Amino acid sequence: MKRHSSRGVSALSCLAVLALAGCGASGSDPGAGGGSASGNASGVAAKPAAGCKSGDQNPTGKPEGEITFQTTNLKKDFSGFFTKLIADFEKQYPDVKVKWIDDPGDAGFNSRILAQARACDLPDVVNVTADTVNELNKAGDLVDIDKVAPDAGKVFVPTIWDSIKSTSNAAHPALPWYWGPSVQVYNKDLWQKAGLSKPPTTVNGLLDDAVQVGKKSGGKYYAIIGNRDWDYMTDWQSLGVQLMNSDQTKFTFGDDSKAVSYLDKLRQVYQSGGMRKDSVTGPGDPTNDYSAGTLVWGSSNASFLRYLQQNAPKVYDASAVAPYPTNPDGTVPFNGQYVSVPTNSKHQAAAVAFARFLTNDANQLAWCKDPKVVIFPTTSAALKDPYFTSGSGSGAFGEARKIAAQAALKAKANPAVPYFSGTVSTAIQKAFQQVVTGQKPAATALKEAQDAANASLDS
Amino acid sequence: MPASTADSTVIERPGQVVHTAQPAPVRRSKSRPQLGAERFRKWWTPLLWVGPSVAALIAFSIVPFANTVGLSFTDARALGGPVRSVGLDNYRILLESNEFRNAVFNSILYMLIAVPLLVMLPLLVACLVNGTFRFGGFFRSAFYIPAVASTVVIAIVWQMALRDDGPVNAILTAVTPIQEAVPFLSDRWLLLFSAIALTVWKGIGFYMVLYLAALANVDETLYEAATIDGAGPVRRFFHVTLPGVRPMMYVVGVLSAIGSLRVFSEIYILGGPTGGIGGQDATVPFYIRNVGLAVDGKLGLGSAASVMLFVLTVGFLLASQRLGSKAEE
Numbered sequence: 113m114k115r116h117s118s119r120g121v122s123a124l125s126c127l128a129v130l131a132l133a134g135c136g137a138s139g140s141d142p143g144a145g146g147g148s149a150s151g152n153a154s155g156v157a158a159k160p161a162a163g164c165k166s167g168d169q170n171p172t173g174k175p176e177g178e179i180t181f182q183t184t185n186l187k188k189d190f191s192g193f194f195t196k197l198i199a200d201f202e203k204q205y206p207d208v209k210v211k212w213i214d215d216p217g218d219a220g221f222n223s224r225i226l227a228q229a230r231a232c233d234l235p236d237v238v239n240v241t242a243d244t245v246n247e248l249n250k251a252g253d254l255v256d257i258d259k260v261a262p263d264a265g266k267v268f269v270p271t272i273w274d275s276i277k278s279t280s281n282a283a284h285p286a287l288p289w290y291w292g293p294s295v296q297v298y299n300k301d302l303w304q305k306a307g308l309s310k311p312p313t314t315v316n317g318l319l320d321d322a323v324q325v326g327k328k329s330g331g332k333y334y335a336i337i338g339n340r341d342w343d344y345m346t347d348w349q350s351l352g353v354q355l356m357n358s359d360q361t362k363f364t365f366g367d368d369s370k371a372v373s374y375l376d377k378l379r380q381v382y383q384s385g386g387m388r389k390d391s392v393t394g395p396g397d398p399t400n401d402y403s404a405g406t407l408v409w410g411s412s413n414a415s416f417l418r419y420l421q422q423n424a425p426k427v428y429d430a431s432a433v434a435p436y437p438t439n440p441d442g443t444v445p446f447n448g449q450y451v452s453v454p455t456n457s458k459h460q461a462a463a464v465a466f467a468r469f470l471t472n473d474a475n476q477l478a479w480c481k482d483p484k485v486v487i488f489p490t491t492s493a494a495l496k497d498p499y500f501t502s503g504s505g506s507g508a509f510g511e512a513r514k515i516a517a518q519a520a521l522k523a524k525a526n527p528a529v530p531y532f533s534g535t536v537s538t539a540i541q542k543a544f545q546q547v548v549t550g551q552k553p554a555a556t557a558l559k560e561a562q563d564a565a566n567a568s569l570d571s
Numbered sequence: 572m573p574a575s576t577a578d579s580t581v582i583e584r585p586g587q588v589v590h591t592a593q594p595a596p597v598r599r600s601k602s603r604p605q606l607g608a609e610r611f612r613k614w615w616t617p618l619l620w621v622g623p624s625v626a627a628l629i630a631f632s633i634v635p636f637a638n639t640v641g642l643s644f645t646d647a648r649a650l651g652g653p654v655r656s657v658g659l660d661n662y663r664i665l666l667e668s669n670e671f672r673n674a675v676f677n678s679i680l681y682m683l684i685a686v687p688l689l690v691m692l693p694l695l696v697a698c699l700v701n702g703t704f705r706f707g708g709f710f711r712s713a714f715y716i717p718a719v720a721s722t723v724v725i726a727i728v729w730q731m732a733l734r735d736d737g738p739v740n741a742i743l744t745a746v747t748p749i750q751e752a753v754p755f756l757s758d759r760w761l762l763l764f765s766a767i768a769l770t771v772w773k774g775i776g777f778y779m780v781l782y783l784a785a786l787a788n789v790d791e792t793l794y795e796a797a798t799i800d801g802a803g804p805v806r807r808f809f810h811v812t813l814p815g816v817r818p819m820m821y822v823v824g825v826l827s828a829i830g831s832l833r834v835f836s837e838i839y840i841l842g843g844p845t846g847g848i849g850g851q852d853a854t855v856p857f858y859i860r861n862v863g864l865a866v867d868g869k870l871g872l873g874s875a876a877s878v879m880l881f882v883l884t885v886g887f888l889l890a891s892q893r894l895g896s897k898a899e900e
Contacts, residue, residue, distance in 0.1 A: 222864070222865070225866075226649050226864075226866065226868075229650055230650070243867075247649075247867060248650065253650075388735050388736065389754060389757055390734055390735045392757060392848065393756060393845065394730075394734075394843060395843070531867075533866055533867065534866045535862060535865050535868065536867065538845060538861050541844070541845050542845050542850050545845060549757070549848055551849060552849075568867055568869070
């Protein structure tokens with residue numbers, strides 16, 4: 113019996129090891145635990161302290177060699193565009209060969225990028241977002257574009273280029289690529305039902321209107337969704353909330369009365385019925401609710417109108433657009449996609465040349481004109497193209513394109529924004545939920561979120 | 572019979588060796604040619620069969636696990652940078668963290684509710700659909716469908732059904748005195764119970780198949796004898812079926828317990844990326860994901876939480892194994 117027991121214990125232990133130590137997120141076991149995040153926080157070995165060694169001793173030399181270009185979920189829809197772009201580049205640089213790979217951009221994207229970075233095996237040219245640029249730059253993993261191509265920034269909107277300079281090492285670790293400025297998209301029919309007269313011009317005005325929608329709607333429709341993850345950062349910038357101190361070493365949003373007041377107003381919207389109660393923990397994307405005709409304000413990203421036009425034409429016809437409230441200085445927040453060249457690249461000159469080619473004026477404009485996409489360029493000349501200034505397209509769609517392009521010329525990145533990701537973002541979302549549902553006072557919840565955010569910086 | 576050898580091994584016919592009561596090393600003439608399957612019977616042949624599995628186990632489970640244990644004593648970050656040893660600090664932080672304690676509580680509660688249901692309900696369903704009867708195949712397949720479908724897809728369907736303005740609330744407010752939508756997705760307990768219900772519903776089909784296999788091995792004559800002795804269906808279930816499938820019940824208990832402690836997708840999709848309002852329904856894997864796998868994640872702390880989850884799981888398994896052994900004695 114004892115022998116039997118010890119064998120059983122060993123077998124069970126092995127089973128547990130297999131269950132918990134495996135890195136897979138496949139979640140293949142049915143029933144309980146059908147989908148697991150993985151019981152293992154690490155699957156890769158620790159990396160050297162000072163970032164990856166430079167893979168190229170002559171980054172300003174002649175562009176040559178084979179480079180890998182990684183995009184995020186673009187191959188499915190834009191294979192033709194990028195294949196042609198790569199062919200054009202290879203024609204211009206016959207000594208360079210570009211291999212294009214596409215990450216699916218799913219929930220595992222960050223984990224894969226982290227694994228590549230820790231193994232010093234990032235692609236030569238990689239499409240990343242601001243938070244990833246920030247973390248990779250802090251780890252010393254990205255080439256400073258200013259050092260290898262000092263004139264690279266001339267084509268971009270000056271406010272964008274100047275504002276994306278890293279405050280930690282005064283480097284430009286990435287080139288800005290495509291993005292979508294915020295616009296207000298609203299349902300005119302519901303708007304009128306709620307007795308609203310004109311689009312709000314401030315964030316506080318928008319939330320006041322949302323309260324009014326809640327009072328008038330009787331639960332038949334709502335003003336906004338409760339998960340503010342997509343919009344709160346734009347709103348806070350518009351309100352002038354002090355996100356961090358000047359050198360980005362401490363979070364300060366919890367001490368700012370404007371942030372506290374913003375959350376109090378959100379709670380009023382919740383209490384008035386201006387948001388569906390369970391949308392507080394639901395998806396951050398309002399597209400489904402807006403498409404169903406039960407939401408007054410839709411996504412602030414103009415590209416969402418394309419989806420609406422194709423999938424909910426009646427709601428599209430009832431939609432109107434207006435400028436999104438700007439920052440106190442009249443600028444609008446820039447939060448776009450970036451292209452970086454990692455230091456582990458063995459062909460940095462070729463990689464930088466390709467990154468510049470990809471983000472140049474002509475290629476950005478060409479891609480923006482692709483009928484399958486609604487994006488905006490980061491180069492000044494492209495934004496002044498008649499395609500944007502004349503509001504090409506009909507109805508709300510054309511109007512949104514015009515408004516967004518005008519706003520894009522005044523765009524500016526806030527250096528604190530990339531820090532509001534990962535654990536910091538989660539802490540803030542939790543605070544929002546607790547305040548909106550009345551579980552905690554705004555000042556307390558924000559202070560706790562700020563402490564959690566600062567703890568993540570300290571350690 | 573061919574000649575006997577000096578070491579008591581008898582060669583029945585070429586290629587076959589039969590050991591007698593005194594086993595001894597088999598000695599064969601090197602000059603004799605090996606025939607048939609014997610040609611492939613080298614000492615290293617078994618290694619070829621188990622080698623790939625063992626290598627995969629080492630590479631994808633044992634090494635990452637050892638790495639996790641090592642990292643749990645450091646302040647490693649997700650994106651690298653200097654790594655310092657911090658001793659037991661990460662474990663201290665976890666034990667002092669309300670968030671982690673809440674996650675452990677949720678995981679254990681999840682397991683305590685889901686496991687008994689996943690042990691008993693599939694058995695009852697298996698008993699119902701066992702044997703040959705009209706549409707039996709249809710019912711067996713129908714119960715198994717949720718096990719085939721992706722957890723994420725099922726959770727999304729449940730999320731749509733349980734929303735404040737979803738069909739479940741529409742029915743409840745229409746046919747019951749309930750006036751307001753039941754907050755299945757935003758109430759601390761209702762969200763947890765909804766996720767458990769989803770887990771149980773999805774698991775019934777899979778574990779039913781395991782029980783069907785076990786039921787096929789229960790001796791029919793026992794049922795016949797019990798019936799002759801006057802036992803009704805209930806007594807037959809408790810006195811014949813249950814003892815017959817007890818080993819399988821233990822297996823189902825272990826598998827569903829491990830699964831319950833790893834639960835993530837159900838909470839994530841029903842309760843959002845925070846795991847319910849303010850993260851109050853987050854489980855341990857949820858906690859690990861939030862602290863360790865974000866772009867600014869603390870790999871060391873996440874690894875320590877992974878080790879704690881491992882200890883929790885093994886502790887539970889050892890305890891249940893001990894209880895099982897005592898019950899058998």
